[in-house]
Amino acid sequence: AQSVTQLGSHVSVSEGALVLLRCNYSSSVPPYLFWYVQYPNQGLQLLLKYTSAATLVKGINGFEAEFKKSETSFHLTKPSAHMSDAAEYFCAHARGFSRDYGGSQGNLIFGKGTKLSVKP
Amino acid sequence: GAGVSQSPRYKVTKRGQDVALRCDPISGHVSLYWYRQALGQGPEFLTYFNYEAQQDKSGLPNDRFSAERPEGSISTLTIQRTEQRDSAMYRCASSVSPSTDTQYFGPGTRLTVL
Numbered sequence: 332a333q334s335v336t337q338l339g340s341h342v343s344v345s346e347g348a349l350v351l352l353r354c355n356y357s358s359s360v361p362p363y364l365f366w367y368v369q370y371p372n373q374g375l376q377l378l379l380k381y382t383s384a385a386t387l388v389k390g391i392n393g394f395e396a397e398f399k400k401s402e403t404s405f406h407l408t409k410p411s412a413h414m415s416d417a418a419e420y421f422c423a424h425a426r427g428f429s430r431d432y433g434g435s436q437g438n439l440i441f442g443k444g445t446k447l448s449v450k451p
Numbered sequence: 452g453a454g455v456s457q458s459p460r461y462k463v464t465k466r467g468q469d470v471a472l473r474c475d476p477i478s479g480h481v482s483l484y485w486y487r488q489a490l491g492q493g494p495e496f497l498t499y500f501n502y503e504a505q506q507d508k509s510g511l512p513n514d515r516f517s518a519e520r521p522e523g524s525i526s527t528l529t530i531q532r533t534e535q536r537d538s539a540m541y542r543c544a545s546s547v548s549p550s551t552d553t554q555y556f557g558p559g560t561r562l563t564v565l
Contacts, residue, residue: 340491367556374455374542375494375556421493438484438510439554441493 333358335424337442345450350394350409352445354422357403363425364405365439366396370418378420381405392416417449453477455557457543463563464533472528472560476545483526484554485518488540497541500526501549533564 338353356362363382367375379390386398392415396407405422423439456475464470476483482501486494496510502523511517515533520526530537540561544554 335493372558374558375544377553377555380553423493438486438496438499438507439494440496441486443491443493 333424333440335422335440335442337420337422337445339445340443341446341448343448343450344412346414347411350407350412350416350447352407352420352422352447354396354405354407354442355403356405356422356424358424362398362405364396364398365423365425366390366394366405366407367421367423367441368418369421369444375421378407412447412449414449414451417447419444419446421445455543455545455555457541457557457560459560460558461561461563463565465565466533466535468533469529469531470533470562472530472541472562474526474528474543474545474557476524476526476543477555478524479547480545480555481523481548482546482554483520484544484546485526485528486542486544488542488559490539494542497528530562533562535564538562538564 334357336355365380366378368378369375378394379388381388381398389395394409396405398405421444422442458473484499485497487497488494498508498511498518499506500520503520515531518528540559542559544556546554
């Protein structure tokens, strides 16, 4: 069965410090992996996605993630945290692969989320 | 519209009542998804549509839950005879096509069953 595990429900960093949010997945199909961010009282917003192209994926707001097949990981990083980065971050895996459509299909499987706090 | 919209944003109901949650996807988006998110958890899949056809409803918890998208645009998620355990944030998302990876999420409907 496919699953997504996010290590650490809460991460706290100082402003300007490195942000590292961990995500591991398990899948028997080609992985399509995503990071979403949720700000308070807002919907989920896509940060970045991996769809079997470059293993290092750059997203919005200075975030990036590296797909490592050998480690089944897709950790999210940002070199220097900003106060505005405080939010909840979700790693997700597309459930299926459609040969008909040549891409991911159907629902996303989410991790439990990691709340990022940024201290001044 | 500019984004996915959901209504109502908040719904408080008494146990045993029926509720209908509405999702208006981004105009032209073929695929529409429903998720439920309990406090402290990630969203969990409920069901999804391509156009008006329900493709997968394996995530619906039981037969009190149903969804429709009759004209391939707006969708309604209906919960009959609500129970306290149904309290959660219900999220809707849409994507351009079935093979498009990016799902755009609405703000959600917070359902509280008393």
